[in-house]
Amino acid sequence: MKFSANLGFLWTEHSLPDAIRAAKAAGFDAVECHWPYAVPVGEVAAALEETGLKMLGLNTRQGNPGENGLSALPGRSKDARxxxxxxxxxxxxxxxPNVHVMAGFAEGPDAHAAFVDTLKYASAKAAPLGITILIEPLNSYAAPGYFLTTTDQAVAIMDEVGADNIRLMFDCYHVQLMEGDICNRLTKLMPKIGHVQFAGVPSRGEPDQGELNYSFIFDHLKSLSYAQPLGAEYKPSGPTDASLDWMASLR
Structure with missing residues (x-):
């Protein structure tokens, strides 16, 4: 398997360009991040060119403290766009190739309508750029009140938006906590999936800890012909470099 380092959680003591370099030195095949906007894009581009790594995805801004995204917030369409x-x-x-459009803390039909409207806008703007829009259900333990919580809800919204370039971000950590049945869900949802992420459950720590057998899950992904780098979005229990023993056994 190929792995992508999520630099929102890994090597956070470094600047984003230096975290990219650290990911390369550790043997990752790609990188992804959360919110890179404080770093001039040229500095990130230079680090990617230097290392030969690809930045697979990034998130839209969280908004104000306590919002965790803007796209499903009624009355915030201008800010979301x-x-x-x-x-x-x-x-x-x-x-x-991917932008994760964050929904935010909201609920109800007005939030649903706002999210669908933002996603229609996002997918239309992304299409000429060849960019895929991702949406990700978050578990209600780690993110109580987040609008998008299940894969069924995500698929229904994707179908309502009706764009060819909107896909599901399938984070095994979130899906396990909310729904379980990871391998069957991967099989069912594979035509809708744009990116897969993983972490230990329930701690969100190293993936070789907790209740999920990622060796089995990754073999299942291979059987489904999924060949893109898998996103390591976990919170290391100590220094990132000391948390990477799982790479050899799970690759």
Missing amino acids: AAVDEALAYAAALNT
Whole structure:
């Protein structure tokens, strides 16, 4: 298997360009991040070119403290669209293929309508750039009140948006906590999946700890012909370099 280092959690003591270099030195095949906007895009591009790594994805901004995304917030359409435009411009400059549009803390039919409207806007703006829009259900233990919580809800929204370039971010950590049945869900949802992430459950620590057998899950992904780098989005229990023993056994 190929692995992508999520630099939102790994090597956070480094600048983003130096974290990219650390991921290369550790043997990762790609990188991804959360919110890179404080770093000039040219510095990130230079680190990617130097290492030969690809930036697979990044997120739209979280918004104000306590919002965790803007796209499903009623009355915030202008801000949500601005966040989409910013993320697409940054991604396009790096040749990054995926942008995760964050929903935010919201509920109810108005939130649903706002999210669908933002996603229609985002997918239309992303299409000419060759960028895929991702949406990700978050578990209600780690992110109580987040609008998008299950894969069924995500698929229904994707079908309502009706765009060819919107896909599911399948994070095994979140899906296990909310729904379980990981391998059957991967089989069923594979035509809808744009990216797969993983972490130990329930701690969100190293993936060789906890209740999920990632060796089995990764073999299942191989059987489904999934060949893209898998996103290591876990919170290391200590220094990142000391947390990577799982790479040899799971690769």
